[in-house]
Amino acid sequence: MKSTATTQQQDLQNIKKLPILISLIIGAFFSILNETLLNIALPKLEVALGVSASTLQWLATGYMLVVGVLIPVSALLVQWFTTRQMFLGAMVLFTAGTLLCGIAPSFELLLVGRLLQASGAGLMLPVMMNTILVLYPPETRGAAMGTIGLVIMFAPAIGPTLSGLILQVAEWRWLFFLVLPFAVMSIIVSFIYLKNVTTITKPKVDVLSILLSTLGFGGIVFGFSSAGKAETTWASMEVYLPLVVGGVSILLFVIRQLKSNEPMLDFRVFKYPMFTLTTLMLIIAMMTMFSTMLLLPFLMQGVFLMTTFAAGLVLLPGGLLNGLVSPLTGRLFDKFGPRALVIPGSTLLLIIMWLFTRINLQTTTATLVVLHILLMIAIAMIMMPTQTNGLNQLPQRLYPHGTAVLNTLQQISGAIGVALFISIMTSGQQSYFMTLTAEPTTEQMAEGLLSGIHRAFVVGLGFAVVALVISLFTKRTKAPVEQIVMSSTTS
Template identity: 40%
Template sequence: MPNSTPAVANPDHPTKDGGPGDRLAPGSALVIGLLMGSTFLVLLNEMLLGVALPTLIADLGITPSSGQWLTTGYLLTLAVLIPATGYVMRRFHLRTIFLTAMSLFIVGTAIAAFAPGFGVLLVGRVVQAAGTAVFVPLLMTTAMRLIPEARRGAIMAIVTAVPAIAPAVGPAVSGLVLSFLEWRWLFILVLPLAVFALVLGAFKLKNITTPVHATLDVFSLLLSAIGFGALVFGLSLIGESASGHALMSPILPIAVGLVGLVAFVIRQQAIRRRGRDPLIDMRIFRTKSFVVPLIVMMFVALNGFGILLVLPLVLTGALGMGTLAVGLFLVPGGAMISLVSAVGGRIYDRFGPAPLIIPGSMIWTASIWYLSTLNETSGVWLYLVAYLVMSGAQAMMWAPLTTLALSSLRSDLYPYGSAAFTTAQQLAGAAGGAVLVSAYTIGADAVNAGRLSVAEAVDAGQAAFTAGGIIAFGAIVGAILIGRRKAAPVASDVALQDA
């Protein structure tokens, strides 16, 4: 069988930094802190162009469906590459992974900053995402290893808040920058921060991992690219197809994507039976406490990322808000996520996931449906209240779902679990952007969805939020199926190692 020894430090065994307990070992806080800060920076770029979409549509002469690919393409690249991060984390030192990934992100940011047009800008976004791909699973896996179980809920709430807060803060930063500078500065201003993180990592980050022999199956990576890429591409065509502007029917790419994903799963199982290293170890899906939170998180990510793309379009078109106003509108969302995550972590440690996830899913769904009822006469404050309630309810689910899912796995499966969880998250985010922007395009019922009247913008937004409300019901169903107690690896998991 393949060597499944993890390439990260294990706090369950004494190390020179200390043994197990309820405190972080010396040096662990620095590692987690640096990874958190760097992950926040790279993930800030996920939704950085959401507020900028109306500006880019006008400056670059593109449609909303084309423009959303600057975000959807970013998310899609993550979904394609993240499955390989399990291999990367086992094969290379932590420091090597960090420096390589951050360097790649810097190159992509520079390409985007000086792009002469839409095509090169999209290339820069893809290169950025290639560098970003490893950060979330690397942060999650390392944190799960270094954080004592007794404090896992509280600290992981902070760690997992990073992927939730950064995309929420991105539009706010974007709106502030665009109110004074052109869109290129969204990337120019990120460059010195990324270089600083690279230098800090080079001097401060130490290797805490022991790489093991592992092989990368290129054919599996190709299947994941075909499956995820074709699926999200097909979803992105739905809106243009309905308005009669699509280059092709979405049916074929969606079918190709589904076949590709099935082939990917079969390939992973076959590789493991041959004693080689799969990109994703499918044994993680034998654990209900991992699978159910994963499914719920996909519903959350579908709406979470999709709404952050659509909301700026609605605020601009229906309420006439400028980029600065839209950016300031979105700032409290990040603060709400931080506050709820901090409180939620303590509740998780004491009472488990159910008191957070079940009411959170219901409040979240209700807030999205309420958004679908608002129009140009509702006023900005009602939109803001609905957005804040939605952000807080989303935070009630995000960290508990992640912690519950990973805690249900054996420690040697953490790299695979974090890679699978993050892949599903990003794929759902990419699909959510495609689906809700398609619903927005369909709801506009206009020849040019980039230039809508107030009434058309209201109709478009209501259609998108209605689609989001329907999606949100899936989270409620999944939340009810989640157990009331915190998950822990069971004895039968050990037998799966040789299954």
Template identity: 45%
Template sequence: MNPNQVVQVRKPKLMALVLMIGAFIGLFSETALNMALTNIMEQFSISAAQVQWLTTGYLLTLGVFVPISAFLIKWFSTKKLVSAALIFSILGSLIGALAPNFEILLIARIIQALGTGLLLPLLMNVVLLIFPINKRGVVMGLMGLVITTAPAVGPTVAGIIVDLLDWSYIFWLSLALYLLLFIFGLKLIENVSTLTKPKIDIFSIFLSTIGFGTLIFSLSSLAENAFATQIVLIPLIVGILAILLFTIRQLKMPQPMLNLTVFKYPMFTLGTLHLFIGMLLILSTAILLPMYLKSSLLYSAAIAGLIMLPGSALNAVFGPVVGKLFDKLGPTRLLPIGFTLTTIGSVLFILTVKEDASFASIMLSNMVFFSGIAFIIMPAQTNGMNQLPRELYADGSAIANTLQQIAGAAGTAVAITLLMKGESNFLENNLHASIEQSVAAGTNFAFYFTLIISVIGLISSFFVKKVKV
């Protein structure tokens, strides 16, 4: 079959839309609880380091499950996998809405993440199969919009819900949307994947689960433990060794669970790096700003959400525009613009994040920052995937999505770690400082991380070449 041949479906746009809405709800759920973390801490009497597991636990599950998805796509039909994904998502949302304690709430988040972990790679794989390459820019632009807007808009919507109702209604909202999608959207899904049914390699699944799971666990444990402690160091070493063994095994197998030869394609490798950096930036900011706005500036959840809304709105506006520009200009001009804007946004955050910062200054910084994100995710992802041959789409999609989840977990964990480190440094020198001052100092310190990462992204963006298909 010609690698550029499109799989014919009756309504490709509607089919892609159903998957995009499912992914949007899942990624919305990823960060929506961030605005309610302080409320959950009070209700269940837990610390900031414990409550962050509602975000990192979600990411941990995605990091473990997404690599397996490339294998599942080759074994089960598209419709069966979408059905399973929606059932997991519905069940997780229902348990979360009714959760009587923190442990049950965490289990609900893990079940939710199983649904999202199936939907994300499916979305990318299906889009690559049902749209011709000359129309991918616009469609992938909309997909990039889903990936970036959903985590960004989550805290805004959740903030209003938390103030007007209760954090459990975040789950009720997700449940209602998933049920509508299951009832009305599932009939639009058609089977498009080629089922090769490769041999099940239990050892590969074991190594993948242990490797990615312990790596994300280690990163998440950094929030309340020093790097040299056993709870951080041992899982980190185990994770790196397991991923190394997993990599060696995949390269030697005739039918690997995850085909790592995708990294022989330089633009895919560079595109995945930029995706990784993009998700680091999104998730670290998505957890830092709500905590700062509520704990330091003492805004309500709704007001904090509204401050973040224009940044999300700009990101949404630029998404489709960037998609069209990509088809005309390619990634070489767009990516440097994106990383320049996130660099400027990070500098603005460092200059403005204080205990007496104005409403407008934080809003402006966030608008500049998230405008940049719109120019990063889609061009990086599309250019990278365009270089892969058709038979590697599922593997490339699974790898890109796995690394995004690891980036999310790392971004969340590092952001919280630096926030707490910045707070303790400030309190050592200012013994009588208020909580508001220490949280502001900690947040300010953490934004140096987004600045460094943005600069790395900016430098590497100049090595990108447009893929000739």
């Protein structure tokens, strides 16, 4: 067994890593881009397809739901299939879904296409993260993870801007047609350059665990996504029923995994303290980022009366800088460790969230641009350094489980953040209107929306305080003893 591990390590040293990294990045960029690319087109689709806004919401909810369900299962799949099989299979699913979305004559087929896209994305993200962990040793992993961070953060950030630009000059179908050639290119590049870097162990398939995982994570994502809709409240059956079913299923799922000798998703990763800390930090960061990205368009379009395209342009500089900063934070992480990035990043996040609570009707567009830029820089300083540091503490056998846990919780925390902040914004807006004695004027409508957004940002400020406190406990991790021994046998 030891000789097999040694041979694999020697093989990995001879693999050209850059072509593999490029093929992974191309596919991941466009799959993640699709999470936010379609949102801005929903009003046009409402007219073009003749369906209600609540029905169209399934295009976004369904996408998050499938990704949230598939990522936990991926921890099992990456032990049954090779890297090439997983990534190429995911990209074929994503490409087929993109083509179907582009030619879909009805809402039903468009939804099927979106679910196929989500299936590809849900399988692709864990494969990408796991491959990076296997290919790069802990001392150089920060730079590689920083490059991946460029994709994970940059793609959804530029989605609204890119979508607004395309919709200015073409119909909604081009949102998919323009992605299609890049998806095909990713398949070709990965077919040529992608190598198998993981070991297939073929663990036992636990059907009950898969069922509990699907009901649990799917129910949580669906429940919180439903809570974010305008026509529902937390007391609505479509909100609390999925949350109850999801919560009970996750509890049973966790108990079953802890008792299993071959768990589908090994929750023993939480025995490693820096990984647990990483999980908490990422949940807060993702909730803050996703919710702020949703609140700012409401602020710009509902309060400052900007066009969709103009609002997208305001968010563009932050998205671009976030992409540029992520690789830099990765290299700084390799050199100085996580504390030099995570503590200043959390401090900056706290300051920015406080400044967001001070926004008023006299706030300028330039101020919004600067605040968003600083927010995205703060997130970049937190996300990848924290994630890399936490995963570095895990032994290699737990890499698939660690990446699956983090990716799953990122999806769920994103859904929770959106639903929570939307409901806070709505209740704050309604509270403001209750103080009026007559029908609100246009200016009062804007003030009411601003009042609700302020409440949401105050809650975001509270999350930022928690993030700063957690960051103070961050310590640099080292590779587990078993990996140090394994590495020494190859030298």
